[in-house]
Amino acid sequence: MKSLEVNFDGLVGPTHNYAGLSDGNVASLSNAHDVSSPKNAALQGLKKMKALHDMGMGQGVLAPQERPDIFSLRRLGFSGSDASVLAQAAKTSPALLSACCSASSMWTANAATVSPSSDSADGKVHFTPANLTNKFHRSLEPETTGNILKAVFNDENVFEHHLHLNDNDHFGDEGAANHTRLCTDYDDAGVQIFTFGRYAFNRAKPMPMKYPARQTLEASQAVARLHQLDDNRVVYVQQNPAVIDQGVFHNDVIAVGNQNVLFYHQQAFLNTEQFLGELRQKFSGDDLHCIQVNSDDVTVQDAVNTYLFNTQIITLNDGSMAIVAPMHCYENERVKAYLDNLVTMGTPIKEVKYFDVNESMKNGGGPACLRLRVALKESELAAVNPNCVLNDELYGTLVNWVEKHYRDRLSFDDLTDPSLLVESRTALDELTQILNLGSVYRFQR
Ligand SMILES: N=C(N)NCCC[C@H](NC(=O)CCC(=O)O)C(=O)O
Incomplete structure (x- = not known):
């Protein structure tokens, strides 16, 4: 094994709830205020991690963030004991309390943008935490995300950690959710595709009318600069505002x-032909598979409802690829038919594996949202904090940890319960010992 891709999945935090916080995210809005199950959510996520580990994939774990975020509530003027801060926030602004309780760091595709060492001029693996400025609840994440990434990838000779971009909408950055890397082998130089929703400094350019474009071109360019990428191997493409x-x-x-496969919907990009032309020219190697799904086969609405593209395409040990899809794809006749056909089409994708990640899906987070991909050489993998790399023992420990600390049900009223704060901090304190992270949380400092 020369190199591999390791998926670092976000462990769902103890305050996972449905608060309808994400304008533009259909599932988040339509499931607002449903009762959640933090325990099931965390166990569903762990099952997916274990299944990928059992398939021989590299699998890591990223810790959740401390919530309720008492520090942000105090910063916004609530004072007194922790219990009083929670009670005042619930009374004055329930939405603010929900935002400060969101377990949204589970979607680690939004934790950071990662560039492997073969693409960066200094030969290091680069990380830039996403600032997530577009949504208040998500903008609370980058500082702790940076702490956690530094504790997991904790060798400065191998890993380069950047500060998240300036906290401003002009540099709105959503991390790997708007970034794809194509390559032949994982340790070959790849082509990095940065997808953006709008131009920060030019309102005359196309942009969506109804929902926000979270990522700007200027943010993507800044990340590419920080990561010391070669312009000849970077492609910027605008998301279709429609x-x-x-x-x-x-x-x-x-x-x-994944590797030499790009799987996308016909309407995904603006100027698709121009984009594909540039991609083909920059991708060295003649074996690039661009699999376009046409609107006649799967509508944008079906894609949004089933998360057909929020699937993980993984390379199995025999070199073939599999798609890790949510059950929603199985349950939708048209999408299921598409996937049944896809594995017969002569592309590298030969298999579909369905997973129940419904607790996450109800907030708009599919299998791919739950993971941050890090392509690593063997020597780089050896430098990763070993306590964060999944094996059978760690899986068992984490399942027991969830069973011990997590609630079965959580509704809005529970967020004001001061004992939820204590439970959450107790759980996270223990987790930092299990994962050997040190003091990454504010309450520990
Ligand atoms: N596509 C990727 N990579 N990630 C999905 C993120 C979902 C997340 N949902 C939320 O934050 C909903 C929280 C709530 O409503 O309670 C978001 O919109 O940012």
């Missing part, structure tokens, strides 16, 4: 890539 307005809030809701 599909953002239909609920495609991140590009990974409508396109996904």
